Amino acid sequence: MYLIILFLYNPDLLEELLKEWDNEGVEGAxxxxxxxMERILQKHGLRDDIPLIPSLDDFYEAPETVSRTIFTVVKxxxxxxxxxxxxxxxxxxxxxxxxxxxxxVPVLKAYGINKQGKRK
Numbered sequence: 099m100y101l102i103i104l105f106l107y108n109p110d111l112l113e114e115l116l117k118e119w120d121n122e123g124v125e126g127a128x129x130x131x132x133x134x135m136e137r138i139l140q141k142h143g144l145r146d147d148i149p150l151i152p153s154l155d156d157f158y159e160a161p162e163t164v165s166r167t168i169f170t171v172v173k174x175x176x177x178x179x180x181x182x183x184x185x186x187x188x189x190x191x192x193x194x195x196x197x198x199x200x201x202x203v204p205v206l207k208a209y210g211i212n213k214q215g216k217r218k
Contacts, residue, residue, distance in 0.1 A: 099205040102181055104168040105132065106198045111188050112166050118184035119170070123177065127170040134165065165198075171211055178202045 106112060112129065119127065172178070182192075182200060189197040 099208055100172050100175060100178055100202050101205050102170050102172060102178065103201045103203075104181075104185060104198055105134075105200075106166045106168060106189070107196050108189070108198075109164065109166050112168075115168075115185060115188045118188055119181060122180040122184045124170050124172065124181065127168050130167045130169075131164050132167040171205060171208060 104115075106115065116127065116129075170181075172181070185198070185200055186192060192198055192200055
């Protein structure tokens with residue numbers, strides 16, 4: 099088993115990326131909002147300037163710079179290459195700037211992921 103983590107820099111690509119992953123056989127994934135150290139140091143990270151009672155204008159003042167971190171666990175090592183190729187079809191070459199970072203690590207043990215339920 100392998101844990102695949104993708105730091106997707108462009109959140110606009112998320113839905114298209116998940117469709118590609120689904121086409122390659124990814125059975126599920128967890129998505130979180132995230133930001134990197136550089137964005138925090140440059141004060142372009144997570145929004146903390148929203149007032150207690152915001153107006154719509156408050157949300158549109160600054161562009162979204164929050165990345166998405168996507169986690170999935172796959173059983174077969176061959177899935178790593180499939181997910182990498184699917185990802186790069188959407189993001190472009192991950193070696194280029196402002197695309198993302200993909201990491202795959204072996205999983206020694208996992209509990210609760212072999213559920214028989216179907217996606218809704």
